[in-house]
Every structure is written in C-alpha cells, then in structure tokens.
Amino acid sequence: xxxxxxxxxxxxxxTKSILAPDARTRRRNAAEARFRLWGKLAVALGVLALVxxxxxxxxxxxxxxxxxxxxxxxxxxxxxxxxxxxRDPASIAKVSTFxxxxxxxxxxxxxxxxxxxxxxxxxxxxxxxxxxxxAPASLRNFVIANPSKIGETVSFNLLASGRIDGYYxxxxxxxxxxxxxxxxxxQLRLADKLKEAGLLATRFNWDFFTAPDASDTRPExxxxxxxxxxxxxxxxxxxxxxxxxGVAASIYLEEFAPQNRFxxxxxxxxANLAAVPSIVFGxxxxxxxxxxxxxxxxAPIVGGLVLTLMTLPTIIxxxxxxxxxxxxxxxxxxxxxxxxxxxxxxxxxxxxAMPGILTGTIIGLAQALGxxxxxxxxxxxxxxxxxxxxxxxxxxxPASALPVQVYNWTQRGDPAFVERASGAIIVLLVxxxxxxLIAIILRRRFERRW
Amino acid sequence: xxxxxxxxxxxxxxxxxxxxxSARDQIQIAGSSTVLPYASIVAEAFGxxxxxxxxxxxxxxxxxxxxxxxxxxxxxxxxxxNSSSRIKQSDIDNCAANGVKDIQEVRIGYDGIVxxxxxxxxxxxxxxxxxxxxxxxKVLKDGKLVDNPYKAWNEIRADLPAQPILAFIPGTKHGxxxxxxxxxxxxxxxxNGTAEAIKAAGGEEKxxxxxxxxxxxxxxxxxxxxxxxxxxxNKHGIGVFGLSFYQNNTDxxxxxxxxxxxxxxxxxxxxxxxxSRPLYFYxxxxxxxxxxxxxxxxxxxxxxxxxxxxxxxxxxxxxxxxELAKTQAAVKARTPMGALN
Numbered sequence: 001x002x003x004x005x006x007x008x009x010x011x012x013x014x015t016k017s018i019l020a021p022d023a024r025t026r027r028r029n030a031a032e033a034r035f036r037l038w039g040k041l042a043v044a045l046g047v048l049a050l051v052x053x054x055x056x057x058x059x060x061x062x063x064x065x066x067x068x069x070x071x072x073x074x075x076x077x078x079x080x081x082x083x084x085x086x087r088d089p090a091s092i093a094k095v096s097t098f099x100x101x102x103x104x105x106x107x108x109x110x111x112x113x114x115x116x117x118x119x120x121x122x123x124x125x126x127x128x129x130x131x132x133x134x135a136p137a138s139l140r141n142f143v144i145a146n147p148s149k150i151g152e153t154v155s156f157n158l159l160a161s162g163r164i165d166g167y168y169x170x171x172x173x174x175x176x177x178x179x180x181x182x183x184x185x186x187q188l189r190l191a192d193k194l195k196e197a198g199l200l201a202t203r204f205n206w207d208f209f210t211a212p213d214a215s216d217t218r219p220e221x222x223x224x225x226x227x228x229x230x231x232x233x234x235x236x237x238x239x240x241x242x243x244x245x246g247v248a249a250s251i252y253l254e255e256f257a258p259q260n261r262f263x264x265x266x267x268x269x270x271a272n273l274a275a276v277p278s279i280v281f282g283x284x285x286x287x288x289x290x291x292x293x294x295x296x297x298x299a300p301i302v303g304g305l306v307l308t309l310m311t312l313p314t315i316i317x318x319x320x321x322x323x324x325x326x327x328x329x330x331x332x333x334x335x336x337x338x339x340x341x342x343x344x345x346x347x348x349x350x351x352x353a354m355p356g357i358l359t360g361t362i363i364g365l366a367q368a369l370g371x372x373x374x375x376x377x378x379x380x381x382x383x384x385x386x387x388x389x390x391x392x393x394x395x396x397x398p399a400s401a402l403p404v405q406v407y408n409w410t411q412r413g414d415p416a417f418v419e420r421a422s423g424a425i426i427v428l429l430v431x432x433x434x435x436x437l438i439a440i441i442l443r444r445r446f447e448r449r450w
Numbered sequence: 451x452x453x454x455x456x457x458x459x460x461x462x463x464x465x466x467x468x469x470x471x472s473a474r475d476q477i478q479i480a481g482s483s484t485v486l487p488y489a490s491i492v493a494e495a496f497g498x499x500x501x502x503x504x505x506x507x508x509x510x511x512x513x514x515x516x517x518x519x520x521x522x523x524x525x526x527x528x529x530x531x532n533s534s535s536r537i538k539q540s541d542i543d544n545c546a547a548n549g550v551k552d553i554q555e556v557r558i559g560y561d562g563i564v565x566x567x568x569x570x571x572x573x574x575x576x577x578x579x580x581x582x583x584x585x586x587x588k589v590l591k592d593g594k595l596v597d598n599p600y601k602a603w604n605e606i607r608a609d610l611p612a613q614p615i616l617a618f619i620p621g622t623k624h625g626x627x628x629x630x631x632x633x634x635x636x637x638x639x640x641x642n643g644t645a646e647a648i649k650a651a652g653g654e655e656k657x658x659x660x661x662x663x664x665x666x667x668x669x670x671x672x673x674x675x676x677x678x679x680x681x682x683x684n685k686h687g688i689g690v691f692g693l694s695f696y697q698n699n700t701d702x703x704x705x706x707x708x709x710x711x712x713x714x715x716x717x718x719x720x721x722x723x724x725x726s727r728p729l730y731f732y733x734x735x736x737x738x739x740x741x742x743x744x745x746x747x748x749x750x751x752x753x754x755x756x757x758x759x760x761x762x763x764x765x766x767x768x769x770x771x772x773e774l775a776k777t778q779a780a781v782k783a784r785t786p787m788g789a790l791n
Contacts, residue, residue: 096499097756133762137498176701179569215494216487216698217766297478298506363591376510379480383490385497385504386476398476398506411509411673413698429578 057429061422063169067205067220068160068195070131074107075153076143087147100136100143104128104158112190115197122186127293130187130194131161134214134221160200162219162416164191168202171415208423212385213400213408219416222409224424226384230300231431235390237304238311238368243361245308246315247350253316254323255345274313282374290378297379298398300388306378307368314367318360336426355446359400362439366432372403380404402428416439465576474525475742481532482625483673484561484692485729488763489532492751494763495542500750502743504733507532513626519553519732520545527679529737529744533730534561539790552735552786556748557777558757560769562718563629563725566703568685572611574706580606580726582638584615585667587660590644595651598662618680618689618749629727630690631659637724678702693718694767717770719759726769735786745784752777 021029080103084091105128112127119127135158143150159165163183166172174185194200211223257263285306289295295302326349334344375381381404388397400408402424409421479489486509497504508515512533519531520541537555545553565576583589583606589598603610620626639645639658648657661667670677670689677689678699688706693713696703705713708725709777730752738745752757752774757763759770771777 059738093501096755099493140498161572172701180701181697215490217491217762218494290526291521296474296526297528298508379478379506379508381510382480382506382508383493384506385494386506398478411483411675413674413692413695415699415702 008033040270043159048309053363057422057425059325060419061424061426063171064208064419064423064426065205066169066202067207068165068168068200070108070110070160070200070203071155071157071158072104072107072131072199073153073155074103074139076150077103077106078151081143082147082150087150089144089147092144092147092150095140097136097140101128104131104135104139110339111199112194115193115199116196118195119186119190119193122184122190126187127190128183129183130161130164130191132161132218132220133220134159139392159218159220160191163416164188166416166419167191169419171419205229208420209427212387213383213405213427214385216414216417217382219412219414219420221415222420224402224405224427226387227402227405227424228402228427229388230303230380230384230404231402233388234304234307234398234401235365236367236391237301237395238307238365239361241304241308242311242315242364246312246361247319247357249312250316250323251345251350254320255349270313270316274317278310278371279373279377281297281306282331282377284309285374286377296396296398298382298384299396300380300399300401301395302378303375303380303401304395306374307371310371310374311364311368315357315361315365318363319353322356322360323349325356326352352448355442358442359439362435362442366435366439369431369435370403370428372401372407375401378409381407383408402431477530477741477747478508479505479532479731480508480510480528481530481731482534482729483509484534484625485514485532485558487694487729487766488558488729488768489751490732491762491766492747492756495756496743496747496750500743500746502746505743505747511623513623516541516732517544517790519734520548520550521735522548523550523734525541525740527734529734529741530748531732533732534727535628536728536730537732537787537790542790550734550736551667552784554733554735554748554781554784555734555787556731556752556781557728557771557773558731558751558768559729559763559771559774560726560765560768561729562713562715562723563626563633563727564691564693564696564713565688565706565708566681566691566696567688567706568681569702571685571704572613573583573704574603574611574688575609575710576708577641577708578634578638578708579642580610580638581617581634581643582644582658583769585617585634585661586639586644586658587662588644588648588657590642590757591648595644595647598664614686615666616684616687617666618668618669618670618677618687619676620690621669621672625727626690626692629725634726635659636709671698692767693769696777697767715764715767715769719772728771729738729768734789735784738784748781749778750779 078085080099081095082092083095100425105124106129108131109124138154138158163172163177163180164187167188172180172188173182174188177183177185179189184204191200208223209219209228210225212226214221214222253263253267287304289302290297330348330352331344334348335341339347372381380399380401382398382400384398384400386398388394388399406421406428408426409417409424479493486507487509493505493507496502500734512535515531516533516537521527522545531557565574567574584600584603586598591599600606600615602612602614604612615714619630636655636658645658668680670680674691674695677691681687681689682702691703693715696705708723711717711723712725718726733744733748754774755761757768757770757774761770764770
C-alpha cells in the first residue's frame with residue numbers, strides 16, 4: 001500500500017536526507033542562534049557595566065582605608081595650656097583649639113630641627129600645614145581628659161592634612177601641587193623627608209569606621225561612625241516593627257481572611273504599595289511623624305518608621321509566597337490529628353515557611369539600607385558629628401545614615417572627599433553583600449522542597 | 451518567637467510616643483548649600499570648644515531652609531536658616547502667619563562667584579559685556595538687535611581666545627543664579643548697549659536675562675562638583691563656581707578675570723571684583739532661651755576668631771564682612787530684623 005503524499009513538500013521529504021537540514025530548519029536554527037547571541041550580548045553588557053562600576057569605585061575608594069599619620073612628641077606647655085596653673089578642668093577648657101595650634105607648630109619645628117631636615121623656601125607656618133586641622137582638637141581632648149600630663153612631653157600620632165595624605169595615595173603630584181593653592185611642592189618634599197626620618201607613615205585607617213563626619217576643611221578626619229550607627233539603629237527599628245507586622249498581616253490574609261471584595265482590595269493595594277516611589281514615603285513621614293506626631297527631626301526613629309512603611313509590602317508579599325509554598329497536606333495532617341487552625345499554622349506551617357520569610361525580610365532590609373530619598377525630607381541628610389546615645393533614647397537623637405553620607409561627601413568641594421565617598425560606597429556594598437549572603441545561606445540550609 | 455517580636459513592636463511604639471516629651475539639646479540648622487561648608491566648619495569648632503553638642507546642619511537650598519524656619523515655633527522646628535540670598539517679604543509674611551515673630555538677620559560675610567575653565571586651556575579676561583554677548587538670546591550687532599550669532603569667544607572680542615562658547619551656569623533654583631543674572635547679565639547688557647536697544651524697541655529690562663537656547667548655555671541644577679565634572683569632560687566649557695570651591699580645586703581650574711580683576715578674598719572685600727553677594731543666616735529669637743547653646747553658637751559664628759579676616763572661614767574662601775563688629779553687637783543685643791527695604 002502506498003502512502004499518498006500530496007504536493008512538492010512531500011517530494012522534498014522523500015528525496016532529501018534527514019541529516020541535511022532544509023531551508024525552513026536552517027531559518028529556525030539561525031533564529032535560535034541569533035537569539036542566543038542577543039542573550040550573550042545582554043549578559044556581557046550587564047557584566048561589563050558592573051565591572052566598570054566596581055572598578056571605578058574600588059580604584060577611587062580603596063585608598064580611604066589607608067591614612068597618613070605624623071608621629072610627634074609634643075611638649076604640653078603649662079604656660080600656654082593652663083594659664084592659671086591649677087590644673088582645674090574648667091580653666092583648661094577655656095583654652096580653645098586655636099590655642100593648641102602654636103603648641104603643635106612648635107613641636108613640629110623642633111622635630112624637623114632634631115632630624116636635621118632642611119627644605120628650602122618653606123616657612124614654619126607652611127610646614128605646620130602638613131598637620132591636619134583636626135590635630136589641635138584631638139590634643140585638646142587628650143589634655144582635658146588627662147590634666148596631669150600638662151608639663152610633660154607626650155607622643156601623639158597626628159593626622160596629616162588631606163593633601164599630604166593624597167600625595168601618598170597618588171591623588172596629589174608635584175605638578176598638581178605647584179598649581180594647588182592648598183599645598184606646595186616644598187610641603188611634599190618635607191613630607192618625603194619626614195617619611196625617611198620615620199616620623200610619617202601611612203597605615204590602616206580604623207578611624208574611617210569609627211570617627212564622625214568632619215567639616216570641609218578636614219577631609220582626612222571624616223569617618224563613617226555616626227552614619228553606621230544611624231543605619232544600624234534604623235535597621236533595628238525596621239526589623240522589630242516590620243517583621244511581626246508583616247508576618248501577622250500575611251498569616252491573616254493567607255490563612256484566615258475570607259475571600260471577598262474587601263480582602264481583594266487590600267491585596268491589590270499591598271501589591272501597589274510595593275511599587276510606590278520611596279520619596280512618597282518620605283513626604284508621608286514628614287507629614288505624619290514629624291508635623292503631626294511631633295517626633296524630632298533627623299532622628300533614626302522617624303527614619304526607621306518611614307523605612308518600615310516602605311519595607312512592609314516587600315515582607316508581606318514574600319511571606320505570603322512562602323506560606324503558599326507549604327503544601328496543604330501539612331495543614332490537613334495537623335488538622336486531622338486534632339490541632340486547631342492556629343496550632344496547625346504556628347506549629348507546622350510557619351516553621352516551614354520561615355526560610356522564605358527571613359529571605360524576604362533580609363532583602364527588604366537591604367533595600368531599606370540603601371535608601372536615601374525618604375531621608376532627605378525628614379532631615380537626616382545633614383552634617384551630624386554627635387554620636388546618638390544608647391537605645392532606646394538614642395533613637396531620638398540626630399544621626400546620619402550610610403547612603404546619606406555618600407551623598408553628602410560627593411557634594412563637598414575638596415577632592416579628598418571623592419575618595420571618602422567611594423570608600424563609604426564600598427562599606428555600604430559590603431553590608432549589602434553580607435545581608436544577601438545571609439539570605440542565600442538561610443535559603444540553602446533550611447529550605448525544604450516537596 | 452512571634453509572641454516576643456509582637457511585644458517588642460508594641461514596646462517600640464510605646465517608646466515612640468513617650469520619647470516625644472524629651473527636650474532637644476542640639477541646635478538644628480537648615481538651608482543654603484553655599485553656606486553649608488561655612489556652617490559646618492563653625493558647628494565643628496563650636497562642638498569642640500564648648501560643652502554644647504555639635505549642631506546638626508542640613509542643606510537643601512536657601513528657599514527650603516527659610517520655609518522650614520517659618521513653619522512655626524517649637525522643638526520640632528529648626529532654629530536657624532542659612533541663606534545665600536536675602537529673606538523675601540513672602541517668607542516674612544509666612545513666618546508671621548505661623549507665629550514666628552522675631553527673626554534675627556545675621557550677615558556672615560560675602561561669597562565671590564568666579565568663572566573658571568580647564569587648567570590646560572587658555573587664559574580668559576572677561577567683562578560682563580562679553581558674557582552677555584556670549585549667552586543672551588538677543589544681542590546688539592552692528593547697531594541692530596539680532597538673534598545671538600556668536601559661536602566662539604574671539605568673535606565677540608578679538609583678544610579673547612578662539613575657543614567655542616560653552617558655559618555651565620547655575621540652574622534657576624540656585625541663589626547663585628540670581629547674582630549671575632543681576633551682576634553679570636544685566637550689567638553686561640547695559641555695558642554693551644543692548645539694554646538701550648531693548649528699551650528703544652519697547653521691551654523690558656528682564657529681556658536682558660533671556661538666554662539663548664541652542665545648547666551653548668547649560669543650566670546645572672546640581673552642585674559645583676557637577677559643574678567641575680562637566681568642565682572636566684568638556685575642555686572648552688567654562689563653569690561658574692563659588693570662590694571657595696575654586697580655591698579647593700586650583701590644580702584643575704584656571705580662573706578668568708572679570709574687568710581685569712582676579713577674584714580673591716582681598717579683591718572681593720575691597721569691592722573691586724564685581725560678582726559677589728552677601729551670605730546670611732536667620733535665627734528664630736523665640737528659640738534663643740529654649741535650645742541650649744543657640745545664643746552661644748550665633749555669637750561664636752560671628753566672632754573674630756571664626757568669621758574675622760584671619761579666621762578659618764576666610765581661609766576657606768568666605769570674604770569677611772568689614773562691618774563684622776556691628777553684627778557682633780546686634781547679635782549680643784538679639785536685635786530682630788526690621789522691615790525689608
């Protein structure tokens with residue numbers, strides 16, 4: 001019996017080998033190859049952008065983890081620092097930081113003379129510019145804390161000024177120094193000689209993580225201390241408020257709520273809230289928490305509350321997905337052995353959904369950690385030097401936040417702040433990567449598949 | 451676990467409501483981003499040298515700062531507004547409507563505005579008339595008012611370098627723009643005779659400030675760091691900067707003279723360099739005895755040690771006010787400002 005195949009196509013099939021592709025197959029294969037190429041291109045572009053971004057941040061910012069210091073033996077002259085001579089803290093405190101600058105200047109000129117360093121065309125006043133304007137303040141704090149040391153010679157490790165620090169990080173060169181109003185090649189030569197004499201050294205910069213922000217005249221002293229603490233306080237508030245609220249809301253919506261128009265409306269609105277631009281939450285925070293509730297400006301409590309509102313929808317959506325993923329057989333089995341609905345949820349469903357819930361929470365927190373826009377409106381984008389107190393009272397003290405610090409530093413006039421801003425970005429990125437890592441680990445270790 | 455978390459949440463909310471009663475002990479300042487560096491230098495020194503905590507200084511713009519100042523009296527409103535332009539009658543009315551009656555006006559000094567190009571480029575010696583010719587929408591050429599035809603600086607005046615015109619000027623939301631409009635564009639407009647031609651044609655003086663829209667004049671809404679980045683990317687570009695910003699970046703920027711005068715703290719103080727403006731801050735008098743350290747901060751700011759010609763503010767680029775002693779006396783007496791003149 002012959003199979004009747006009509007038309008030209010049938011002839012083709014019969015006459016050609018199945019190993020040689022026909023025109024249509026070739027076209028389909030080509031389309032697939034093109035699609036793969038587009039996919040590869042898209043991935044390559046993404047990776048390229050990421051690598052470029054990371055490279056520029058790392059090359060700008062890694063140097064902020066190093067800092068140049070000058071070691072000096074300073075004679076704490078009683079004639080200048082304690083004019084009354086009675087070592088009374090009140091009278092010592094009367095000498096302002098302006099009174100300490102000459103003491104440091106004298107110590108530096110003595111150190112230069114002792115090492116036999118000569119740099120032509122450099123006055124002692126210009127030489128003193130090697131030392132940061134922060135130094136008198138740290139000296140004064142030391143003297144006020146240890147009044148008994150007045151009259152003794154104490155060795156200090158004083159910060160070198162931003163330009164000198166930049167010289168050892170490649171930001172400042174002899175050529176740029178010749179044009180620069182804030183430093184001179186002579187100062188750099190003196191710095192080199194001090195380095196040879198072992199008085200000047202560049203080493204790891206712990207202060208970058210602990211010191212507060214500093215004003216525009218002393219970029220070398222600026223640190224992330226207040227910002228890290230402020231961010232930590234806010235994350236604590238966000239965690240404590242949004243996790244229980246979010247989990248309770250999703251359990252109710254997922255397990256108990258009746259299916260009606262009202263719950264549908266709530267669900268749609270939660271999904272919409274997740275897409276609301278964060279600045280809107282800032283406006284809400286200003287109106288509700290500061291103007292209406294009378295909470296203080298620039299305080300982590302307000303920032304935390306605003307970010308909680310922003311994080312809640314993320315947590316609710318993640319939690320509901322996690323609850324849905326627990327198979328109904330678990331619930332049925334619990335109910336079947338006589339557990340109440342609440343027991344079945346809290347003893348069986350919730351523990352199984354926990355990895356998903358925690359992952360969602362951590363991702364929500366990571367999002368909140370990097371948020372600046374809502375903080376702009378509640379006064380947290382500010383110059384804050386005072387550390388907030390211990391919680392809970394500290395939640396009401398002014399504080400800064402990590403992304404805010406990055407934003408602030410990029411606006412400063414001194415180029416040394418570019419390095420600080422990139423350094424702050426690195427710290428922020430490290431925190432984000434750590435949080436995401438924790439989320440991944442939780443998921444890998446505790447997630448169960450059915 | 452959930453039970454504990456729940457009670458924590460309740461505790462936190464309770465804290466949020468009880469903590470409100472606690473008094474504020476830090477001074478709150480907001481306003482101009484031009485004044486911000488000076489205010490933060492003073493705040494830092496104030497915190498170091500007194501027992502009071504370091505004030506919190508926010509930026510956000512002069513107008514926004516004054517609006518915040520006028521929100522009312524009370525601990526959750528700010529104490530001081532920094533401003534790079536003088537307070538407006540609308541602000542004063544707004545203040546009065548919200549119960550903010552006595553405001554002190556404190557002039558801290560003067561700020562120079564400079565024109566600078568990339569360090570590798572040629573020297574520029576500008577006049578306000580050159581800038582008007584370069585950027586205005588309509589200029590006077592051969593006695594006639596025409597759409598701006600100039601493409602390069604040497605077409606305007608033969609002794610300017612042969613470089614394409616490209617200017618990065620502050621956007622309209624900046625206080626600096628007002629000064630640029632008034633002291634450069636309008637002054638230049640009168641200098642090169644365009645103002646007369648506009649009046650003869652029945653126009654108004656504000657047409658002097660209308661800028662060409664063919665991409666030669668670029669508004670920068672961000673900070674000076676953005677202007678610097680633009681000049682860095684476009685070596686032909688000339689940016690408008692604050693004097694202190696320029697002084698921190700002399701290794702990247704070459705400053706142009708204006709009317710033959712090099713901008714510096716000295717030439718601005720003497721009034722020779724024309725493009726400058728006073729900087730202010732405004733203090734809410736009702737807060738003076740409520741917020742600890744506020745009176746001391748205000749006095750410290752205008753003291754000779756800080757705002758004097760040898761102080762750290764002058765070293766950073768603020769032009770010291772010759773009438774500082776008058777301001778110091780007014781601040782001691784807490785003299786509220788009178789009506790605007």
